[in-house]
Each structure stands twice: as structure tokens, then as C-alpha cells.
Amino acid sequence: MSVNALISNYFTTGALSDLPSDHFIDGVFVPSERGNRMESFDPGTATVFGDFAAGTAADVDHAVSSASAGFALWRDTPPARRCAILMEAARLMRAEADWLAVVESLDSGKTLTEAYGDIHGSARLFEYYAGAADKLDGRSVNLGNDNAAFTLREPVGVTAHIVPWNYPTSTLVRGIAPALAGGCSAVVKPAETTPYTALMIAELLIRAGVPAGVVNVVTGTGQEAGAPLVQDPRVRHVTFTGSVATGVGVMQAVAPNVTGLTLELGGKSPLVAFADADAEAVAEGALWAIFSNAGQICSAGSRLVIHRDLHAPVLELLVKKAKALTLGHGLRNTDMGAVNSERHLAAITAHVEHARSRGVEILCGGQATSDPETGKGWFFEPTILDGLSAQDPAIQQEIFGPVLGVQVFEDEEEALALANGTEFALAAGVYTKDIATALRMARRIDAGQVTVNDYWAGGIELPFGGNRKSGFGREKGLEGIDAYTRAKAITLAV
Template sequence: MDILMNYIDGIWEKSQTGKTRDVICPSDGKVIAVVTESGPDDAKKAIAAAKKAFYKDRTWRDMAAVERAAILRKVAELMEEQCEELAKTDTLDNGKPYREAEGDVSDAIECFQYYAGLIDKPEGGVYNVNKGFGPMHSYTVHEPVGVCAQITPWNYPLLMAVWKLAPALAAGNSVVFKPSENAPLSTIKLFEIFEKAGIPKGTANLVLGDGPNVGAVFAESEDVDMITFTGSTKTGQFIAKAATSNLKKVGLELGGKSPLVVFADCDLEAAVEWAMIGIFFNAGQVCAATSRLIIEKSIKEAFLDKLVEKAKKITIGPGMENPDMGAIITEGQMNKILGYIESGKNEGAKLLCGGKRYTEGKCADGFFIEPTIFDECTPDMTIVKEEIFGPVLSVLTFETEEEAIELANDTEYGLAGAVITKDGARAMRVIQELRAGITWINCSQPTFCQAPWGGYKKSGIGRELGVHGLEEYQEVKQINMNLAPAEPVGWFTH
């Protein structure tokens, strides 16, 4: 089996450590690839290449926006040509159903197309300023930040990579990129596409490895001008502290424990479907998963009867067979989720369905968990407070709108939240009170590359996607021009 390599300064190369890592398919536990395992020296080499490309060579940075856009559109075209291969790669590497991976590839292509179309549009502004200094012209321009380090998780391997790479490259930056060591394969294919599309050497660099040996170097390096990370809050806090080495810009998209508030006047069938999507899509491995169902007490019994009935019918299996729900990324993550389930039982929550590892048929050697629902939860329970990142739903009840809002906001996270009701005024009242960056009314989980993505509180710093996502990778420069002849202003008389 060939060793898949780093891409540094336009060259595919093995790591300087000489080590490798097996990539495991979570659907059956088998090795599907071997990748080079990088160390600090590889990370530093990539940073040096990106720094040279941005500050000395300046090929990408100084390229006209329309020319950068053309290359990004070429990336999108090549991705379209390889869409089936990219989707299959994510399915085998991550364990998700093939149709979900197809959706990820489609969204990733759209993201490159979007930023290619955005970067040649008007930007900046002109300001009416104080005339105390004489006639002045004041305006702003947007410039690339510089060397951007980017670190992504394993739950959406290709899509999360594109969410960061597309705006950073569109803005004219150079990047050093580390995908999750648990699911790096589609990102490797993406960098092959970058090379074919003609992105200049040193502009986009790929380093395969883990957080302590690669990610930490990115965060601490004084040659990195910005770092962005998607993953756990704990790791995000470490990165934010390490980034103070040179006070680099920081973008963090972190954990979530998002509420789905359901009122008694809802369309019951539709609300049940949205609840299913909110927690069982991608086997619950979604940062914005609505993992806390906060439901009006009067309809709880009827709602949960339908929800449990549907959850028990969810098909589970290898991603290439297109089941309703695929695998958990690693055996370690699966065991962590099972540990949370045990804590729910021990703390007094009522298990309505699931709660076990799934090992039927072809799933015997993979990492699967049954869709799990807990009733009679209280706000102090571990399964209600902590992000589980798996197919586990906690149910709480309310009787008043005020109580629903209080329960929804009773979390250290603030990534997402949803409300389901036929009362439009109530929906707006509640959604405006939710302390979260991404919210939905009468749905859960829709995401669009044109709209900003990010959270409040411990769910992160900054925004991805949309115009806001491009601005994250830019610096705003103020330029003031004296329009009068060069003569003294007359402030000083001596």
C-alpha cells in the first residue's frame, strides 16, 4: 500500500519523522490507507514555504482577483469531474452514508464557486471625515492576512476543509493546512486538485499529523499570521492561548449543545422529522446537532411515541450501502459515547430506545451505535450539559415560553438552536432570545455557504462562510490622503 504524503512548497514528500499512520475505515475496522505522520519539523517547513510564497514570491497575493477567481473555478470544475471518487473517499474514511457524502461534495463545489464569484466584487468604503486638517479623503481597502494555519475535524472531512480553504485562498493568503488524522483522505485528493488547477507552489501546503506535533506548532509559530480551528472547545482554548505568541488572528468554531424547542401547536409529524434530522444525521457527529429536545409538556408523550417508533426503524450499516445512519469515526469515540450513555442511566434518565453498540450483520467489526433517546432528563445531568457528539438525544420539558427560553440558554455553548411552532410571533420572540449564532425556525440543520456560521460563548470566535467568512481572512486598512497643497497646517506657532 503506497504511503500518502505531505504537499509542501509544491512537492509531495514523506515526513521527516519517517513514521506512518494507518487510516481505518470505521464501517469495518480495516486499514484503507497509510499516510505519512508528520512532526514539528514538517510543520515548520510548511510554514516557511507559505511565508516565502506570501511575503517574497507574492505570486498568488499579487494576482488579479479575476485570475485567482478563474483558478478557484477550475478547482470547482475538477471537483465536479471527481465528485463520485471524492464522495466514496469520505464515505470509506468517515463512515457516513454515501448520499450524505455526495451532499458534502456538492456543497464544497458550491463553496468554491461562491468565493470565486465574490472576490471581484466591490469592497471597502469611503468616509466623510473631519475637515479640521484641511480637505482630506479617507477610505478603506481589504488585504490578505498573510500566512493562515488551518485545522479541521473528521466529521465533515472535505466540506470543513473547503469552508476554510476557499475564503482564505480567495482573499489572497498562503495557507498551511492540517486535516484530522482520523479522516485525511479527501483532503489529500483536494490538494491534488489544487496542484492540477495551478495554485502556485508554497501557496497551499498540506501537513498530515496530529495536534500535538503539527497543530501546536501552527498555533505557537510567530510566522503564522492567523490560525483557524474547528473542533472541541478544550482544544480551541489551547490554540487561543498558544496564539498569543504573536497575537495572531484567531478563528474558532467549537462545540455545541444545541436546543430544539418544540411547542404544542407544532405540526407533530414534521416536528418529529426535524428532531430526527437534528440528532441522527451523520450519526450525531455534528457540532450544531440539536441534541437537547425541549418540548412542551402537554405533547411530550405523543411526540416521543412517534419519535421512538421512527428511531427504532432507522437502518444502520456501512456507508456505501446508503443506510439511514453510518458509523462512528473511531473505536475510541464510540466508547466515549457509550460512556455518556452509561452516565445517563446512572444519573436517572429514562432510556427510551437504543443505548448499545450495534453489531448486527456487516456491522460486527465496525463502530456503530444505536439511535439513543433519554427521557426525564434534568439540566444538571452530564448528558444534558456536555457535548456527546453521537446519536444521543436528551429530552426536557417546559410549560411556559419563558421556561423554554431559560432551558434553551442553560448551557455554556451557543452554536445553534431551533424552535418549532405555528405561531410566527412566538417563533420570532423565542429565536431572538436564544444565545446562539445559527438558528432555525420550523427546521433544523440547513446550512448555506452564503450565510455566516459561528457561535456565541464557548462555541467559538469569528464566523465562517458568506461575506463574513471572507472578511475573517482579510485585514482592513485605513488610508487617509491630504488633498490640499503640501503646506503647514498652522497648529504650531514656534
């Protein structure tokens, strides 16, 4: 069915046919052992469009047992074969991009264009790590005697992946692709508001040639399914993306088993614009740094740290651009889609209302709203808060929505202090025509990645991750495979 037919059918019936609705364990869809179900909402209409299995510890135990058996098989699969399978997974994702993108948009609330970007980016992730699968070599070591010594890179074993709701597909694949390339098996627990693409991709991997049991998906809540997964001693590495508070809980949960851990947590990332920067480029960069995916991005440029001389011209352009953005259901492919849930919309609204009560100047937006075509859905207007102090809650707290905080600086040292002035250190952007200034700031800003004159520059070939309360470990790039392999030293006395 064409993408237009899929969309038309959904808006006519309020549902999509052939959605997976059970756990995916040992290569097949299976219901929860207790038979529990959960409802899935379309954020663009705030209505239920499907349901799915609500997993418990029993389902997790089944999935981890399957992954343990799958690991014994997959680790011995020749690397070249793993490479070919991951390449086929990429091909299938591109061939089925329409179906996957519609489901991703409907499930998360993001626009169809953004969903397509996630699907094609995820296919590229499979390709990238397919290319690494047969190149995970060790090294020969000269001990200075007649002994022979070398190292091997081995897979760590069963891995667990706790996937967030803002990027259900790309966050899933950036974890399981390097895990599979390295020879690991996986159990995935997608977010309870966005379960479907994880189930679809797990089934797609079977068709690509991944043996049954190597990738398993258990849906449900964090408390009922996520917690027993990360606590299982058979799991040897956990990759978690989510809030700081939950990340701390995951650290505590894995500690008794001394399980490896990658954490990608919150962000309050600055876009730093110097006086010599191009005003139009800064305004356009800041617009999409914060309003892409309705601001629901860990690495969103949620703070505009701008030189006083550039403040007025940039804000005039930026407010005009923000007010021109169209809001509406993601499948209608407007400029900005819905917020993922009613609960999250309430949290964003509370942040902005608190700012309003403090007397913060709101240049545009500031209100929860709905799809102008239907009057339904969970939406928040593109919002800009101006003149914020370094300690203002809108600067220090992650709002995780389409809300930009503006800070003004006078010189480079103040810009650096403001950029590093939160407990987060995930990403940053620097806008300047002076390469020396750009390099100094890029080195001195505490962040896992810094881009210059294009906030979303870079790609999957580069490592992604944060410092301080933004987490630890790196995903994407060749560094992304490090968490899923370990070095073994072997010495032969001769």
C-alpha cells in the same frame, strides 16, 4: 472508475488504490522528514485500509516556509484570476465527486449520501467565494476637507487550518475558500483519523491553477504537527474546529504571537417545539437533527426541548422513526453510518452508561453495536433519553454521538431558560405555527444561528459560528471572509 466499481473493488480488496499518503508541500507530495507513518482505519469495519505520513515540527516548518513564499505570489494575483481559479476548483470537485465521496465515506464512516452532500456543498463554497474574490473593495471616506482618504482590504498572510474528523472536506473548504479568495495562503492540518480528502483537494487546487506553495497539507497528530503549526509566528490567522479544551489550548498557543483566531467549538443545541407545532414535522426534524452523521455534528440538535402537551405524540413518532433507521457501512448507504473511531465509540458508550446508572429512561437504543451484515465496525444505536433535568450531565455535556436528550417545558419563559441553559451557544431550532413566538424565541435564544420549522435550514450564504463556549468568529457567508482580510486606511494630504 464508476462509484459502484470503486465500492466493489474496496469490499473485495479492503483497500483503495491511488490514495495520497504523503504531505502536500510546495505543490508536490513529500514524505515526512523522519519517515514516520500512521495507519488509517475504516470505521465501518474497524480495520486498517491505508497509511499516511506522520508529520513533525520539521515538516510544519517546511510547509509554512512554502506558504510564506506562496503568499507573496498569491496576494498579487489579480482578483479576477483568483475568481477563475476557484471556479475551476469547484468544477473539478463536481467532476471527481464519485472518487472524493467514496474516500470521504470510507475515511470518516459517514454514509455515501452524506459524503456526496459534503462534496457538492464544498464545490458550492468554492463558487461562492470565487464570486467574492473580485469584489473585496474598500471605500472612499469624506473627511470634510481637501484631503483624500480611502480604505483597502488586504489579505492577512499565511493562515493555518486545523480540520476536524467529522466533516473533513466541508470544514476544510469553508476555511480555505475564503482565505484564498482574500489572497491568503494556507497550511492545513487535517484530523489524524481523516487525512485523505485534504490531500486530494490540495492537489486538485494545483490542477485548478493555484500556484505551488499557496495551499499545503501536513498530516499527523495534533501534538506533533498541529501544535507547532499554530505556534509558528509566521502564521497570521488560525482557524480551528474541535473541542472546547483543545480550543482553549489553541488560544493560549497563539497568544504570544498575537495571531488572529477563529474558534468553532462544541455545541449542545436545542430544538424547541411549542404546543402548536406539527407533531410529524417535529419528529422528522428532531430525527435528522441528531442522527445525521451519527450525531457527530457540532451543531446537532442534541436536545429536544418540547412542550408537555406535545411530548407524548412526538416521542411516539420519534421512537418509531429512530428504531426504523438502518445502520451499516457508509459505502452501503444505510440510514446511519459508523462512529469515527473506537476511542470515540467508547466515549459515547460511557456517557449513556452513566445515564443508565442514574436511572435515566432510555426510550430506544443505548448500546454500542456493529454492522449487522458483517458484525464489524464502530456503531452506536440511535438513542433517546427522556425526562432529563436541566442539570443532568446528558444535557450539560456534549456527547457528540447519536444520543438525544429530551426536556419538557410548560411555558415560553421556561422554554427559553432551558434553551439557554448550557454553557454552549452554537445553534438552535424553533418549531411553532405562531410567527410572533418564533421571532421572539429566535431573538432571545443565545446562538449563532436559529432556524424555524426546519432544523437544517439555511446554507453557505449565511454566517456560521457560536457564542460563549461554542467559540467566536464566523465562517461561511460574506462574514466568513472577514477573518482573512484587514482594513488599511490611506490619507493623502492635498
